[in-house]
């Protein structure tokens with residue numbers, strides 16, 4: 001069979017490089033469909049032994065394909081996990097350990113390699129968390145079409161802005177396939193539905209009234225069913241290679257974790273993995289050996305006869321298809337998400353029936369006797385601990401040498417999107433993450449209660465329930481009165497509610513506990529400014545600039561505060577510094593002009609404004625200021641002309 005694919009492949013590659021044959025004459029290699037279902041625990045799928053749910057589409061695929069009963073993701077975080085699926089690399093190898101971290105071009109992706117081989121490639125995502133323009137840069141590499149979210153969204157609803165229902169994702173994939181029917185396809189479909197908040201649409205909301213997480217899974221399965229039915233209708237199903245996998249599981253309260261991302265227990269790392277081969281080869285086989293989602297990429301490439309990149313962390317699963325190899329594979333787990341909260345990151349290894357978790361308080365579980373990982377047998381002198389710990393240490397030496405990608409600057413909008421999805425972004429706990437030895441940070445096991453409350457608060461804020469968020473955040477403060485994250489979230493809620501004095505109170509506490517956090521100082525300064533305490537705002541913003549002088553927004557804000565304090569000389573300095581930081585910013589130049597006008601430095605102001613007032617300029621304020629300056633300089637005609645221009649721009653801005 002494999003040789004057959006290789007021959008097909010050679011044929012396709014040859015015909016593609018010579019001349020374009022008529023489509024009907026071309027023999028295509030098998031279509032490849034990768035379906036990732038977000039937040040899908042293996043033990044909540046019917047064909048994985050859960051009889052309280054109906055998942056007919058997954059069951060059918062398992063009947064016609066190969067079901068891996070012991071498959072594990074290396075990461076409980078969506079971006080890292082998907083990047084591992086696409087690259088065959090562990091997060092510590094590919095470097096995408098956080099939202100917004102770009103995937104370095106040196107790591108080839110599955111889509112890239114298939115596209116090079118002549119495949120038509122497209123990706124359909126169910127959540128903005130995988131948007132390649134903001135939170136998952138580089139994940140679109142190799143896809144000729146990547147179905148990102150619109151950049152400007154007017155709706156406040158989560159749907160269309162943060163998430164798409166599975167059925168919509170599936171239909172968008174169908175539309176693309178309808179428009180591009182020819183050639184061999186590699187299409188990735190991401191169904192986000194089982195991710196919290198659990199709000200399945202009817203009838204799943206009714207059937208699974210008391211178990212909405214299961215309802216979302218059943219709904220996602222129905223979207224998968226629609227997609228499979230479409231493939232059958234097109235005559236593509238039988239010959240296709242179809243892989244369905246969960247990106248990670250869900251805590252559901254086990255180990256006190258409500259959702260996912262913090263811990264590396266099986267509840268969030270054990271995922272379903274089903275591979276349906278072309279012509280239903282080896283249908284109905286169940287493989288009980290331990291495997292990994294990093295094995296998916298080399299498996300697909302191997303089946304198609306495409307060269308697999310050197311030094312992957314995963315290996316092709318082909319030997320399991322015929323039942324020849326039964327040797328289980330070592331599973332590594334990694335999460336840096338605790339760092340967002342200022343807690344220690346975790347590493348784990350799952351091997352020969354044991355799991356060892358490296359943490360400030362390390363853990364060892366005997367998975368045969370204790371599959372729920374509830375009895376910690378860790379002893380530093382234990383032989384199993386020592387050998388597993390050694391294997392983890394070897395891995396981290398290897399990943400240190402492979403080099404780490406630095407997070408890209410994530411915009412404020414993107415941070416808001418992350419919060420709306422229930423996650424913190426790297427900007428939230430920057431000072432806490434900047435530590436030489438993460439093992440000195442608190443153990444996430446001691447902090448998980450706080451994380452659940454913070455998650456609840458973020459989701460409540462997103463749903464427009466500030467009171468519910470306040471209650472959760474006050475509870476966090478009862479657990480840890482210096483929690484910067486809780487204090488900042490409370491500050492933001494009060495700012496948004498117009499309670500500026502209250503906001504300043506929370507943010508002052510955050511500032512006092514983290515005097516070296518430039519971002520906290522800014523937020524404190526903003527709250528003081530809004531509450532009318534301009535000299536307080538000035539001091540806070542100056543303190544922030546002392547920590548980091550290159551903050552453009554802070555320079556602008558401090559300049560405005562100085563203008564409010566009638567200190568136009570000091571304002572000029574700040575705006576001039578802002579212009580130096582971003583010479584192309586008309587906002588900085590306009591503000592600098594205002595400071596100059598206040599000091600009656602009209603000649604300087606006029607030069608500056610004339611430079612900004614290009615024919616294409618749409619900002620009436622520039623021309624109003626120009627008119628003002630021309631008047632002061634006695635240039636009446638110029639003043640009149642500018643005034644007219646300002647007026648016409650104002651008029652064109654008004655709604656018709």
Ligand SMILES: [Zn+2]
Nearest residue numbers: 038039078247
């Ligand atoms: Zn996910």
